[in-house]
Amino acid sequence: MTGLTLLIPVALGLGLLGLFAFQWALRSGQFDDLDGAALRILIDEDEDEAGAAADSATAGEQS
Amino acid sequence: MTAPFPPPGESAACGETRLAVPGMRCAGCIAKIESGLAVLDGVVSARVDFTAKQVRLVHRPDLEPPAIVDALSALGFDAHVLVTPLTIVDDSAEQRRLLSALGVAAFAAMNIMLLSVSVWSGAAGGNRAMFHWLSAAIAIPTVIWSGRPFFGSAWRALRHGRTNMDVPISIGVSLATAMSLYETVTGGEHAWFDGAVMLLFFLLGGRVLDAMMRGRARQGALALMQASASGANVIDAAGIGHWVRAEEIQPGARMLVAAGERIAADGILESGACRIDRSMMTGEAVPVTMAVGDELLAGMLNLDGPIIIVANRVGEDRAIAGLARAMQDAGQHRSRYVRIADRAAKLYAPAVHTLAAASFIGWMIAGAGVHQSLLIAIAVLIITCPCALGLAVPVAQVVASGALMRAGVLVKDGSALERLASASRVVFDKTGTVTLGRMVPIAIDRLDRRQQSLALALAQASAHPLSRGLAAALRAMGVAPATLHDISEVAGQGMCGHDGAATVRLGRPSGSSDGGTAVALTIGNEPPTLIAMADVLRPDAAAALARLRQMGMESMLLSGDNEAGVAPIARALAITAVSAARPEEKLALIQNMSAAGDRVLMVGDGLNDGPALAAAHVSMAPSSASDVGQQAADLVFMGDSLLSVPRAVMAARRTMRVVKQNMALAIGYNIIAVPLAIAGLATPLIAAVAMSLSSLIVVGNSLRLIRATSGVAR
Numbered sequence: 001m002t003g004l005t006l007l008i009p010v011a012l013g014l015g016l017l018g019l020f021a022f023q024w025a026l027r028s029g030q031f032d033d034l035d036g037a038a039l040r041i042l043i044d045e046d047e048d049e050a051g052a053a054a055d056s057a058t059a060g061e062q063s
Numbered sequence: 064m065t066a067p068f069p070p071p072g073e074s075a076a077c078g079e080t081r082l083a084v085p086g087m088r089c090a091g092c093i094a095k096i097e098s099g100l101a102v103l104d105g106v107v108s109a110r111v112d113f114t115a116k117q118v119r120l121v122h123r124p125d126l127e128p129p130a131i132v133d134a135l136s137a138l139g140f141d142a143h144v145l146v147t148p149l150t151i152v153d154d155s156a157e158q159r160r161l162l163s164a165l166g167v168a169a170f171a172a173m174n175i176m177l178l179s180v181s182v183w184s185g186a187a188g189g190n191r192a193m194f195h196w197l198s199a200a201i202a203i204p205t206v207i208w209s210g211r212p213f214f215g216s217a218w219r220a221l222r223h224g225r226t227n228m229d230v231p232i233s234i235g236v237s238l239a240t241a242m243s244l245y246e247t248v249t250g251g252e253h254a255w256f257d258g259a260v261m262l263l264f265f266l267l268g269g270r271v272l273d274a275m276m277r278g279r280a281r282q283g284a285l286a287l288m289q290a291s292a293s294g295a296n297v298i299d300a301a302g303i304g305h306w307v308r309a310e311e312i313q314p315g316a317r318m319l320v321a322a323g324e325r326i327a328a329d330g331i332l333e334s335g336a337c338r339i340d341r342s343m344m345t346g347e348a349v350p351v352t353m354a355v356g357d358e359l360l361a362g363m364l365n366l367d368g369p370i371i372i373v374a375n376r377v378g379e380d381r382a383i384a385g386l387a388r389a390m391q392d393a394g395q396h397r398s399r400y401v402r403i404a405d406r407a408a409k410l411y412a413p414a415v416h417t418l419a420a421a422s423f424i425g426w427m428i429a430g431a432g433v434h435q436s437l438l439i440a441i442a443v444l445i446i447t448c449p450c451a452l453g454l455a456v457p458v459a460q461v462v463a464s465g466a467l468m469r470a471g472v473l474v475k476d477g478s479a480l481e482r483l484a485s486a487s488r489v490v491f492d493k494t495g496t497v498t499l500g501r502m503v504p505i506a507i508d509r510l511d512r513r514q515q516s517l518a519l520a521l522a523q524a525s526a527h528p529l530s531r532g533l534a535a536a537l538r539a540m541g542v543a544p545a546t547l548h549d550i551s552e553v554a555g556q557g558m559c560g561h562d563g564a565a566t567v568r569l570g571r572p573s574g575s576s577d578g579g580t581a582v583a584l585t586i587g588n589e590p591p592t593l594i595a596m597a598d599v600l601r602p603d604a605a606a607a608l609a610r611l612r613q614m615g616m617e618s619m620l621l622s623g624d625n626e627a628g629v630a631p632i633a634r635a636l637a638i639t640a641v642s643a644a645r646p647e648e649k650l651a652l653i654q655n656m657s658a659a660g661d662r663v664l665m666v667g668d669g670l671n672d673g674p675a676l677a678a679a680h681v682s683m684a685p686s687s688a689s690d691v692g693q694q695a696a697d698l699v700f701m702g703d704s705l706l707s708v709p710r711a712v713m714a715a716r717r718t719m720r721v722v723k724q725n726m727a728l729a730i731g732y733n734i735i736a737v738p739l740a741i742a743g744l745a746t747p748l749i750a751a752v753a754m755s756l757s758s759l760i761v762v763g764n765s766l767r768l769i770r771a772t773s774g775v776a777r
Contacts, residue, residue, distance in 0.1 A: 004190070008197065012174060019170040026162055032155060036113030042090035 078107070080120045080128055082142045084135065085686075087116055092140070099138040100131070118142070158274045164209040165271050168264040171205035172257070176751070179257040183748045195247040195254045202256035206240050209263050212270060228408040228453060231415050235448040236262060242441045253438070258445050258750045265758045266453040273457040276464050277477055295320065295327035298371070309361070309378075316374045320365045323526050328374040329381050332357050335370035338571075339363050340528070342494040343669040343689050344382070346623025346644075348598040362670050362689070366528060367571065383691075386646055386673050390695055393650055393678035402478045403719075404456040407726060411452065419443040422741045431743075439743045445750055446740040447733055451757040455725030458765040463718040466769055471701040472711045479697035481722075482681035483715035485662055489611055489708070490653065490679070492667030493622035493632055493640075497604045499703060500668060500687055502532040502596040507540070510584075514592060518584050520544040521558040521569040529582055529596055530558065530569070557582070600635065601705045608636055610709035614716075616664070621649055623671050649675040666708055668692045683708060721768055725761045732757040 025031065087096065093111045096118060100109035105126035110119050120131060128144045135142040178194040186194060210233070217229035236259045243254040295318040297307040304319055309327040312318070317333065320326055338350040344362050353359065359372055361383045378384065401409075423440035427433070464474040474480060491497050510518065519542050522534035547560035547567065557570015565587035572583040572593060583591040601607075608618050620640035622629045633640035641652065653675045656663050665672070665679035668688030676682040676695035684696035693699050700707035736753045739745045 004193075011177060012201075015170050015174050019166055022166040023163060026159055026166070031159075031162060033112045033114045036093060036111060039090040039093060039113060043094040 078122055078124055080122065080131060080144060082118045082120065082128075082131065082135065082144055083116060084111075084118055084140050084142045085116050086140050087111065087113065095138055096135070096140065100134060103131070103134050155278065158271070158278055161212065161267060161271045161274050164212065165264070165267040167205055168209040168260060168267050171201050171209075172260045172264045175201055175257045175260055179254075179747065179751070182254075192247075192250055195243075195256075198254060198256040199244055199247050202240060202260050203244070205260055206236060206263065209260075209267060210236055213263075213266065226408060226412045227405050228411075231408070231412045231444075232262070232266060232448060232453070234416070235259075235444045238441050239445050242438065253747050255441070255445055255747050255750070258747055258754065261751060261754060262445070262448050262450055265450050265754070269454045269457040272461040273477065276457070276461045276474070312374055312377045314374055314377055316377075318372045318374060319369055320372060321369045322365060322367055323528055324365055326359055326361050326363050326365065326372060328372075328378075329358070329360050329376040329383075330372035330374040332359055333371045333373050336367075337370045338366040340366055342500065342598075344671055346492065346494045346669055346671055348494045348498065348624055348628050364528070383670055386670055387691065389646065389650060389674040390677040390691070393654075393674045400478055400482065402456070403481055403722060404452070407452060415444065415447045418447065418737065418741070425741075426743070435743075439740070442743075442745045442750070443737065443740040446736045446745055446753065448754075450754050451729035451732060451761045452726060454758055454761050455729055455765075456722050458762050459718050459721045459725060459768060462765050462768040463714055463721075467711060467714055470707075470710065472707055472714075473699045473701075474697070475699065476697045479681060480715045480718050482662075483664065483698065483712055484719040486664035486681050486712065487616065487662045488656070489616050489618040489664045489666060490621050490656075490675075491618060492665075492669060492672045492675075493620055493624055493629055494598060495668040495687060496666050496672075496685065497620065497632060497636065497705065498598045498600055500598060500685075502529050503599050504533050504536050505595045505597050505599070507533075507536055507594065510592065510594070512542075513545070514584060514586070515540070515542045516545040517547070517562060517567050517586060518569055518594070520547045521550065521560055521567060524550045524560075525552055525558050532596060533582065533594065562586070600632065601703055604705045605636055607705040607707075607709055608638060610706065611712070614709060614712060616712070621652060621675070623649070623669070646671040646674055650678050653678045664708075664712070667696075683711065718768060721765055725764055728760055728764065729757060732760075 030037075084096065087093065093113060096111055097109050100106055100118070100120060103126070105123040107121040107123070109121075111117070112119060118135075122131075132142050132144065175198045178198050182191055182194050213229045213232050213236070216227065217233040220227045220230060239255040239259040243256050243259070246252075246254050294306055294308040295312060295316075296304045297312060298304050298317045298319050307316070312328045316328075318327065318330065332353055332355050334355060336352065336354055339353050339359065340350045341347050341360075341363050343364070344360055350366050358375075361381045376382070419440045422443050423436045426436035426439050431439070460477070460480055463480060467474055494500055507515070515537055519534055519537040522530040522537065523544060525531070545562060547562055550558065550560040552558055553570070557568060559566065559568050559570075561567070566585075567587075568585040568591075569582055572581055572591065581593050581595045583593055585591040611618055618636075618638050620629060620633050620636070620638055621644055622640065622642050623644055623646070624642060626642045629640050629642035644652065649672065653663055653665060657678070657680065662680040665676050665682040666684070667676050667682070668684050670689050670691045672684075673689075673691045673695045676684065676692060681698075682696045683698045683700060684692045686693070686699050686701040688696070688699070698711055700711065732753065736745065736749075739749065
């Protein structure tokens, strides 16, 4: 019984935490562009560095 | 590049501009657009919404939309400014409300289920009472909060003396909650809180999908519409041109219309002879030559330029506005269409309620007592609550329209797939629908290499429709443009450039006064070479019609063009044709066919097709169609291939097959579960298992459409 008085509030609290996280995500627009979110992960943020690295790699192969 | 834009005043004042960029396709496009716009002077932030194919730009007020459009076209994307983003805001607000309700229901369903499992596994006495009270504390606010969409819609239906799917849902959920509360207070054995909340969760899932599909389709359609042709360059007394919006043009205003522009208001040609493409208004494929004093209508396209038109009928008096009114009248039958889910509900709701009432009376007669009989009647209501039925239609439609969208067909209306599946014959417009609706050079391979590359060099420098058609065709052949210097465009005459010492001209053939569409290429002193241009059939029009015939749908051609223009096309496609039909005749023909029991699929693009598109059982338009055509159509297909029409019909039929399977599954589940409930054997545990199982089966069955539909689309 003492276990329950601890565990039930913990369970509900965690659930509420999830619910608030969801509502926050919803309000900050994270569900507005679902297709875009799926694609954005493919974008190379530091394109210049990556490009330079790729260039030097091909240059290395050629020499 | 003479296309003017609406004054930047309003949109720039708030510092935010939305642009539709239909051409973005991949992660690379997102990165390219965002980083390309971010370096533009005055841009605060640029964010791509890929789902809606839009860019939202926050910028300093002095950065004008045309500059943004230019920047995007330099990046390789066609863009147009969205003038009215209001509907988008509305859509996403509703979607968010539903999603938020879904989140609350999900939280409640999970936690109540946790407590219910404890009860089912044997919690008794004080513990059970506590679990029930806790469940009540979570469930009651949830039902009130998350149930609002259903209660609201059920109330509206009942007030108008109708019933829909939400009536049995609302009655079931509220009775179950009330009964469970009573059981909790009196220390009873069974509470149905988990069933009530889980039901809300599944049904809200269906609603969210439905709203998402509608929102996405509407945004997609909006992105295609072009905001640019909605005004004119009006010349004031001092001879200075101002951009005036179409609805603000006054009678007597002198409008300067450049080559390649659409006319914004009806008027009389004051100066400059020109060829006019009337296809959007009349369906005529061949441009006509207009002389001073002739009347021109809004929506017509000026091929040569520039011309000055004195407006005589503006705003609501324009011929085009009359078409819009006819379209609105013709489209009213649409709102009366009853969707399959609501048709099912009409039978379902009374049956369920009779059944519940009958079991209550039956158990009373059998001597079970009011309390016991009421419990059983409510169990019947909960078991029969149309959980799977509520998911059956939206899930299937969302999956199918998503797959169709990826294949280039936008479904604009929620009931469009249902109506498309039941269409029995097809009526095609000619110009712009079975033909490409743009001028393409014929027998261009008769030109030699040098002529081709010179022609391309001149054609690609002009925005004229004929030049663009010629340039596209030459580029597709792999011709490289020659290097010319001093390229210039002489209004009404054509392009001119210099290849070394020789002057190269590309323009209207001299001495031809007829409206014929040909351009002449003159190199130096050589005699001019004529390049004939014509509006040709879409590449697979014949194949598309054959496919439709196989599917049991007869096609016919209904065109506003004259007999001479229609007959060769009809012969090439081997279908019957009606020619020289005015918009009201098109409308009447569609209405007659509908009255005779045909369910007509109208495929058209022009303004003159608007009323017919709206009157037809279901309608499709190519993405090259006029704004009016796209607005009136239920589905819009992209690309040149007419095969999109049979593909969409196929996908719609498949979707309806799955919807019907889903309904059969839902009813089959009821046949098993209802006798249990009537016999008084259904416990909350059985209800919970049965409910989630039937929902999962329905969703799983619908997901099969992803593969089936994308298979069709390819």
